Amino acid sequence: MILSAFSPLLKLPALAGLTRDTLLRMDPETAHGATISALKLGLAPQQGQPDGAELRTSLCGLDLANPVGMAAGFDKNAEVAAPLARMGFGMVEIGTVTPRPQAGNPKPRLFRIGPAQGVVNRMGFNNEGHEAAFARLKETRIPAALGVNIGANKDSADFVADYFLGVERFAELADYLTVNISSPNTPGLRNLQADEALKRLLGEVLSARAKARMRVPVFLKIAPDLDEAALDAIAETILATDLDGLIVSNTTISRDMVVGLENAGETGGLSGRPLFALSTRKLAQMRQRLPALPIIGVGGIHSAQSALAKIEAGANAIQLYSALVFGGLDLLDVIKRGLVAAVRAEGKTNIAQLVGRKTADWAEGRIGG
Incomplete structure (x- = not known):
């Protein structure tokens, strides 16, 4: 993208x-x-004026100037975290990074669905590996929260061991870590979202954090294609751990929203505007199951209104990426101005006061259907 x-x-x-x-x-x-x-x-471009007090956000102990982040996938190799932060993002998430470098899937592997403002990718965690990203981040200080999205090598004999290594490597540098087990482009990876596999994964990841002696917040990023039974199981597993937060959601394998459009039949994960309703409904459903857990909402945000909707559905903070492909960087300021206006219009003082006020409507399909 x-x-x-x-x-x-x-x-x-x-x-x-x-x-x-x-x-x-x-x-x-x-x-x-x-x-x-x-x-x-x-x-x-660099941000001109500081963000107003209306947007200041606390997330897992992190103080953010605003709740709008750059999602993982854009800066896979930690090359441009500082420029992105200076544009005005409240957080910048790099990666996905894997222990060893890997080329990813054969090209072409990235496709636009222009009329729907959607994107299909089957990149396959192409990246330069832990050491390259670590070396860059070691020399980087940014005016935003820095997230590191960790994954597993496609040919790894043990995916969970790769996540353990990711936490070990980046705990000292990251403001938060994201355990990405929801990409559809690494065969077998999404199986880690299920029951015993997820219990083992979270156990190992949180053990790695304890070993590193760094209380870095750890988020789990899940797919939007999970049914309610799977959401129940994930929530139950999370509640039995001290996982810090959830990111909802990754890309979808569904094509119901783009049937008949050019590139809609390409294999991979669909992101962008077509993903918005599905990912936001799943976010709300997880908010109902995990009322107190910090949640970052990502998937299909394309305007100030959709950003607000994600927050009202239950997101404490949000991330975007695909919409910038079609809307340009001006969209970041448009969204932030729109959120400030929404806070003021409701007679509130901070965006946190709008979090979750329409969770039930989204979860039960009364809106966003």
């Missing part, structure tokens, strides 16, 4: 002409690489 609003800032000859329309005409992965290059060269 690709950010697409750098055209006023791309002054170097090699990057000239990278308007949003030009980027959208490129192969998606090529365009993504060009955008990463622009960010590394410092060619990115």
Whole structure:
């Protein structure tokens, strides 16, 4: 995927002409690489005014200037966390990173569904591995919370052991860690969401944190394709641990929302606007099961209204990515301004006062259907 609003800032000859329309005409992965290059060269907008008090958010003991984060998947190798933070994100999540470098799945593996503002990817955790990301992050300080999304190598003999290594490696650098077991692009990975496998996984991950002697918050990222029985089982398992939070959700394997559109039949996970209703309903259903657990809502946010809806469904904070492909970086400011306006319109003083006020409506399908 690709950010697409750098055209006023791309002054170097090699990057000239990278308007949003030009980027959208490129192969998606090529365009993504060009955008990463622009960010590394410092060619990115920076936030002007500080965020207002209405947006200040506490999440697992982390003080965020605002509750809007960059989701994992954009900065896979921890190359541009600082530029992203300076744009005004309240948190930046890098990765997914695996213990060993891996090339990911064969290309092409990234596809836009333009009319629906959706994206299908089957990247396959392509990344340079723990050591490359660690070396970069060791030298990085950012004005936002730093999340590290950890995964398992495709050819690993023991996926759980890979997550243990991820916690060990990044506990000292990350403000929070995300255990990503919900990508559909690593065969067998989503099986870790089930019963005994999840119990073992969380046991090992939290053991690794204890061994590291770092009380870094740990989040679990789940799929939107789980039925209510699976949600019950996950909630029960979480309640038996001291897991810090949940991220709902990853991409979906469903194509019901984009039937008949170009690229809709490509294998992989669907993200972007078509995912919004499904992921938000699952978020609300998990909020009902876990009333006190911090939850980050991600999936299909594309406007200030959809960001607010995710919060009202039960999210303490939110993340976006795919919408920036089509809406550009201005969307970040649009969302933050919209959230401030919503807080004021309700006569409240902080966005936290709007969290979960429509959970039941979303969970039971009275809205978002």
